[in-house]
Amino acid sequence: MSDFITSVKxxxxxVIIETNGYLNNIGxxxxxxxxxxxxxxxxxxxLINMAGTKIVNSIGVSILxxxxxxxxxxxxxxxxxxxxxxxxxxxxxxxxxxxxTIFETEEAAVNGL
Amino acid sequence: MASEFNINDLQLKYLELETLLDIxxxxxxxxxxxxxLHEILVKSCAVLNASSGLILIEENNSDIFEIGAHFNxxxxxxxxxxxNKRKGLIxxxxxxxxxxxxxxxxxxxxxxxxxxxxxxxxxxxxxxxxGLIILFDKESRSGISPFQDADTNMLSAIASQAxxxxxxxxxxxxxxxAKTFNDNVMQSIVTGVFTTNLMGEINHxxxxxxxxxxxxxxxxxxxxxxxxxxxxxxITQMISKxxxxxxSLSESQIVLHCNDKLTTVNISVSxxxxxMNESIGSVVAMEDLSNIDKLKSTFKKYxxxxxxxxxxxxEEMQNLGGQEQDATILFSDIRGFTSMSETMTPNEVVDxxxxxxxxxxxxxxxxxxxxxxxxxxxxxxxxxxxKSTKKDTENAVLTAIEMQEKLIEFNQRRIINSLLPITIGIxxxxxxxxxxxxxxxxxxxxxxxxxxxxxxSRLCSAAxxxxxxxxxxxxxxxxxxxLLKSQKxxxxxxxxxxxxxxxxxxxxxKSFFNYGxxxxxxxxxxxxxxxxxxxxxxxxxxxxxxxxxERIAKKEKLSLExxxxxxxxxxxxxxxxxxxxxxxxxxxxxxxKSILSALNFPTSKIKRITDMILATKIPQSxxxxxxxxxxxxxxxxxxxxxxxxxxxxxxxxxxxxxxxSDLEWLKLQDSFLSKHSYFTKTSHSTRxxxxxxxxxxIRQSLNI
Numbered sequence: 001m002s003d004f005i006t007s008v009k010x011x012x013x014x015v016i017i018e019t020n021g022y023l024n025n026i027g028x029x030x031x032x033x034x035x036x037x038x039x040x041x042x043x044x045x046x047l048i049n050m051a052g053t054k055i056v057n058s059i060g061v062s063i064l065x066x067x068x069x070x071x072x073x074x075x076x077x078x079x080x081x082x083x084x085x086x087x088x089x090x091x092x093x094x095x096x097x098x099x100x101t102i103f104e105t106e107e108a109a110v111n112g113l
Numbered sequence: 114m115a116s117e118f119n120i121n122d123l124q125l126k127y128l129e130l131e132t133l134l135d136i137x138x139x140x141x142x143x144x145x146x147x148x149x150l151h152e153i154l155v156k157s158c159a160v161l162n163a164s165s166g167l168i169l170i171e172e173n174n175s176d177i178f179e180i181g182a183h184f185n186x187x188x189x190x191x192x193x194x195x196x197n198k199r200k201g202l203i204x205x206x207x208x209x210x211x212x213x214x215x216x217x218x219x220x221x222x223x224x225x226x227x228x229x230x231x232x233x234x235x236x237x238x239x240x241x242x243x244g245l246i247i248l249f250d251k252e253s254r255s256g257i258s259p260f261q262d263a264d265t266n267m268l269s270a271i272a273s274q275a276x277x278x279x280x281x282x283x284x285x286x287x288x289x290x291a292k293t294f295n296d297n298v299m300q301s302i303v304t305g306v307f308t309t310n311l312m313g314e315i316n317h318x319x320x321x322x323x324x325x326x327x328x329x330x331x332x333x334x335x336x337x338x339x340x341x342x343x344x345x346x347x348i349t350q351m352i353s354k355x356x357x358x359x360x361s362l363s364e365s366q367i368v369l370h371c372n373d374k375l376t377t378v379n380i381s382v383s384x385x386x387x388x389m390n391e392s393i394g395s396v397v398a399m400e401d402l403s404n405i406d407k408l409k410s411t412f413k414k415y416x417x418x419x420x421x422x423x424x425x426x427x428e429e430m431q432n433l434g435g436q437e438q439d440a441t442i443l444f445s446d447i448r449g450f451t452s453m454s455e456t457m458t459p460n461e462v463v464d465x466x467x468x469x470x471x472x473x474x475x476x477x478x479x480x481x482x483x484x485x486x487x488x489x490x491x492x493x494x495x496x497x498x499x500k501s502t503k504k505d506t507e508n509a510v511l512t513a514i515e516m517q518e519k520l521i522e523f524n525q526r527r528i529i530n531s532l533l534p535i536t537i538g539i540x541x542x543x544x545x546x547x548x549x550x551x552x553x554x555x556x557x558x559x560x561x562x563x564x565x566x567x568x569x570s571r572l573c574s575a576a577x578x579x580x581x582x583x584x585x586x587x588x589x590x591x592x593x594x595x596l597l598k599s600q601k602x603x604x605x606x607x608x609x610x611x612x613x614x615x616x617x618x619x620x621x622x623k624s625f626f627n628y629g630x631x632x633x634x635x636x637x638x639x640x641x642x643x644x645x646x647x648x649x650x651x652x653x654x655x656x657x658x659x660x661x662x663e664r665i666a667k668k669e670k671l672s673l674e675x676x677x678x679x680x681x682x683x684x685x686x687x688x689x690x691x692x693x694x695x696x697x698x699x700x701x702x703x704x705x706k707s708i709l710s711a712l713n714f715p716t717s718k719i720k721r722i723t724d725m726i727l728a729t730k731i732p733q734s735x736x737x738x739x740x741x742x743x744x745x746x747x748x749x750x751x752x753x754x755x756x757x758x759x760x761x762x763x764x765x766x767x768x769x770x771x772x773x774s775d776l777e778w779l780k781l782q783d784s785f786l787s788k789h790s791y792f793t794k795t796s797h798s799t800r801x802x803x804x805x806x807x808x809x810x811i812r813q814s815l816n817i
Contacts, residue, residue: 021185022158022184022185024162024164024185024252025164025252025253025254025256026164054155055155055158055159056159057158057159057160057161057162057163057252058125058128058162059162059252059253059254062254063254086135086159089131089135090128090159093124093127093128093131094124094128095124
């Protein structure tokens with residue numbers, strides 16, 4: 001597990017990935033690696049707890065789009081919670097929220113995904 | 114389907130614009146440089162897809178730059194490096210002066226980062242380089258790639274915004290520093306200073322001013338000066354005039370009444386101007402004079418406002434040199450002060466001189482004199498130099514008369530307080546003097562010198578206690594004022610003059626006994642000195658005896674003179690309690706004899722006063738109507754409705770020296786009241802009936 005991923009856990013058949021730091025090329029690759037591995041194990045619902053990620057660049061976003069594409073192939077879903085306002089705004093601008101969902105809290109995310 | 118998800122250029126441009134807008138909006142909200150730099154760097158990295166970055170920022174007033182912010186980079190690789198403005202990367206950036214890509218290989222420290230590509234943009238203040246944003250390795254899905262021209266433009270735009278925000282913070286820091294500095298200066302100076310804004314509200318104040326105003330700073334700030342100085346018309350008028358006419362004003366020795374505290378201050382008010390020379394309020398400085406040690410200030414040079422104004426108006430007068438002119442010089446000297454001071458403690462000498470000088474100097478200023486010197490216990494005062502008026506000599510003589518008259522009153526108070534009186538002799542001369550600022554540049558005093566000055570000093574030496582000796586020149590100058598009287602004296606021979614000098618003594622009411630003044634002074638003395646533990650023999654009892662004496666005297670149709678003497682005895686009848694209890698009448702009579710003699714009270718009448726005091730000794734033994742009136746007044750309360758309340762006070766005082774039970778006290782009262790009889794018809798007619806009721810009530814308590 002890279003430094004960017006601080007934990008991976010499951011809650012109600014949903015994989016929750018906790019991140020910390022810059023969601024850039026490296027951070028994005030780290031997320032996609034975990035997701036792809038879990039898809040291979042049969043998981044299809046993923047949440048990213050972004051409390052520790054205050055900054056994101058377009059490369060990181062484009063990797064998340066690739067992850068969403070991959071999940072669509074298995075009828076899976078991706079969601080996020082604990083987003084900093086600037087990260088939330090970037091996701092909106094980049095169109096990410098059309099295909100994935102932003103939640104306020106883990107509880108809301110687990111219930112709503 | 115996949116194309117739906119591709120990030121297109123439009124979205125990226127939108128993100129760039131939004132980021133730039135965010136930076137513009139947010140950067141000005143920072144007030145700390147480190148926070149600002151971190152935000153700039155993070156936003157720059159994010160929007161330009163840089164993998165990491167750092168900001169080098171100029172150390173205060175040096176050529177060395179330091180790392181102000183870093184993102185996603187291990188800065189330990191830079192340990193030991195000095196970023197010098199005069200060489201290397203910083204120097205090159207200064208030369209380039211705009212955002213550009215950097216050649217990593219050219220700069221050894223950049224190669225330590227193991228990055229491949231770098232983009233930098235300068236942070237500037239005007240045209241000076243104050244910082245450098247450096248971003249490393251532009252990310253792409255295929256890996257690291259070089260920064261493009263569009264990235265350079267974007268970082269340049271961010272750096273421009275960042276420069277403005279950085280300079281604003283530095284400006285704010287400078288303003289804060291300047292404010293702190295000003296505040297510290299303001300707080301440390303002993304002069305009270307406050308400023309008002311255009312609305313007249315006090316918006317700045319230092320500690321000294323708050324102390325003078327006698328309120329906490331928080332209670333003063335934001336209030337209108339009219340409210341804070343509501344009992345001080347002089348200062349509100351000064352500020353108002355300063356506001357309306359944009360003029361600077363100053364006043365000396367103003368007594369401020371603030372929050373139940375009186376403070377004497379010198380005040381100056383000036384308009385507060387902005388860069389455009391427009392008035393934005395007033396600044397007021399107050400010098401607290403009450404804390405100045407009186408003796409110290411007395412020995413300072415006193416210069417009248419008149420001279421100060423002239424010195425300020427005429428710069429030439431500030432230079433050394435002098436001019437010949439006519440002036441009137443007054444000298445005064447305490448007679449026998451040296452031998453008198455030998456009987457006093459050093460503190461008493463200082464207190465006495467303080468009190469004396471304060472009184473005299475007030476009179477000198479009243480008549481526009483300039484106190485030139487204080488030599489020991491002597492004063493030298495100038496009238497008419499550097500600017501003369503027609504009234505200079507008259508003012509000098511009026512000063513001398515008032516000094517002697519005030520000294521009589523001053524001495525009356527001292528006599529009543531069993532202190533030795535002070536007497537002075539005064540000499541006045543008028544003639545040619547050389548006036549000017551004499552001394553070294555370090556210590557230059559305005560003074561006058563010449564024969565005329567010496568003669569004034571000689572006349573002072575010739576004057577006996579209470580005398581005012583003037584030269585003929587002075588008398589010729591003032592004799593048109595018919596209110597001033599003089600008598601010729603035998604001409605005197607003075608040192609340095611071959612012919613005897615014609616002199617005169619200015620006459621004035623030297624000795625008078627003012628009953629009212631003396632009553633007041635004795636009352637003051639009694640308040641200060643009567644034993645505080647006494648509950649009956651207090652100032653209230655003495656005031657009551659004075660009041661009853663006057664009432665009975667009126668009914669008994671005593672003359673005004675007799676009534677005045679009676680009241681004098683009434684004020685003094687219990688003064689002996691200050692020193693002793695058992696024979697206080699004898700002690701009081703001795704004191705009365707001593708002070709009345711010193712106060713020029715007619716010798717023939719002193720005995721009637723002391724006899725009145727002695728007659729009040731229990732059992733009372735009056736031998737004439739005056740003594741009878743005083744005795745009746747002293748025990749007037751025996752026949753009044755307030756008897757029981759007063760007798761309780763007497764009991765309380767009685768018990769200070771002797772144990773006595775309530776029963777014993779009742780018996781004592783019964784015995785005393787049964788034997789007592791008023792002497793005057795007035796007291797018989799007005800008090801006997803009530804006294805009988807009092808006695809009856811006491812007997813009822815005793816079951817008699």
